[in-house]
Amino acid sequence: MGKVRLQDVASRAGVSMKTVSNVVHDYPHVSEAMRHRVQRAIDELGYRPNVLGRRLATGRTGLLALAFADVSLPYFSELARIVSAAAARRGYRLLLEQTDGTLEGERAVVSSSEAGLVDGVIFQPSVMSSTEIAQHRNDVPLVLLGEGPAPVTVDHVMIDNAAAAAAATTHLLNLGRRRIGFLGHEEQRTSATSKQRLRGYQHALEEAGLTPDLDLLLPSKAVxxxxxxxxxxxxxxxxxxFDGLVCRDDLAAIGALRALQERGLGVPDDVAVTGWDNISMTSFTHPTLTTIAPDTLSLAETALDLLEERINGHDGMGRHRIVDFTLLARESAPGLPAVLVS
Known part of the structure; x- marks a missing residue:
């Protein structure tokens, strides 16, 4: 069967091509009965709108891109699901791009390769400098996520990582722990994310009158x-x-639970452990994991708000937004109820 055309759908549904176009573009004045009739013909024929044709007609493709280093990391896969659902509620479809954390992969995201294909890009860089990101083509609207430095000309959404790390460390201090380690930062090249979390960890220790012990910094070869x-x-x-561990992320914390169990050390009796990201499996570990939970829904909605404003013509300086996080106290470091921090 050849490529299905708009006129094929119109013929099957017994309507005009204009009516099919109105349904495809989700125009509100189309009746529900007519929308159902056309959609049934679309489904039966397997029609797929021509993205480039749509761009020529409307100036938009209805597609957005979400780009980050590694789709296999639970936090990013769960974030992609949340962004995709939020984008769909706004009438967009989402393309997922994996950069592998390479300079080449990240440059491709902000290069002219996106022009004409998507209406905008949400991007969490790992290695690109803010200076280089600032030089991207401004005909493709861009919003950054994550903890790296952002250009003053580009919109950026993140949580306060230093404050969140301080909250996790303070939580352990309030449980009476004094030999608190930091687990999971990179062994070779410390990322911007790890640097901010280490800074918050150190600040909380110093606020409690403790001198950070370098021996208690436990890096990992990989995340x-x-x-x-x-x-x-x-x-x-x-x-x-050590009697407490602030872990860079939930994967590190899950590894810590396993290592401590293998050595016969109890959690939290011998060592209290906190994670970061609140990935879904943390509710089912044994013990369940105390973790920093970024407000990922707010993160997604804020990024999409900023991106849509850029798509609709906003041309001002970059807006930098900080969204909330929650410290969820579970069995690995039980204590006060969940605390919302702005």
């Missing part, structure tokens, strides 16, 4: 639970004592 197991096991092999 995986397996590497966190290695890091914690190696520290215990060296005879290092």
């Amino acid at each position: 995986t639970s397996a590497d966190a197991v290695v890091a914690v096991s190696s520290a215990l092999d060296r005879g290092l004592h």
Whole structure:
């Protein structure tokens, strides 16, 4: 069967091509009966609108791109689902791009390759400098996510990572822990995310009158639970004592739970553990995981608000927005009820 055309759908439904176009573009004045009739013909024939044709007709494709380093990381896959659903409520479809955390991959996201294909891009960079991002083609609206430095000309949405790390560390301090380690930052090249979280961790210790101990910084070779197991096991092999762990992310925390269990150490009795991201599995670990939960719905909606304003012609300086996070106290570091922090 050849490519299905708009006129094929019109013929099957017994309506005009204009009516089919109105349904495809979701114009509100189309009756529900007519919309159902046309949609049934679209489904039967397998019609797919021509994106480039739509752009020529309306100046829009109805497509947005979401780009980040690694779709296999639970936080990013769960965030993609939330952004996709939020975009769909606004009438957009979402394209997912994985950059592999490489400079080449990130440059492709902000290059002219996106021009004409999508109406805008939401992008969480890992390695590109803010200077280089500022030089991207401004005919493709762009909103940044994450903790890296952002150009003053580009919109940016994030949580306050230093404040969140301080909240997690303070939570452990309030439980009476004094030998608190930080687990999971990169062994080779410390990311902007890890730097901010380490800064909040250090600040909370110093506010409590404690001097940060460099021996209690436990880096990982990679952002995986397996590497966190290695890091914690190696520290215990060296005879290092700690009674609390602030983990860079939930994957590191899950690795810590495994390593401590293998050594016969109880959580939270011997070591209290906090994670970061509130990925879905943290409610089902044993024990359940205390974690920093970014307000990902607010993150998605705020980014889409800013992006739509750019798509509709806003041409001002970059807007930088900080969304809330919650410290969810569960079994791995029980204490006060969940605390919302702005």
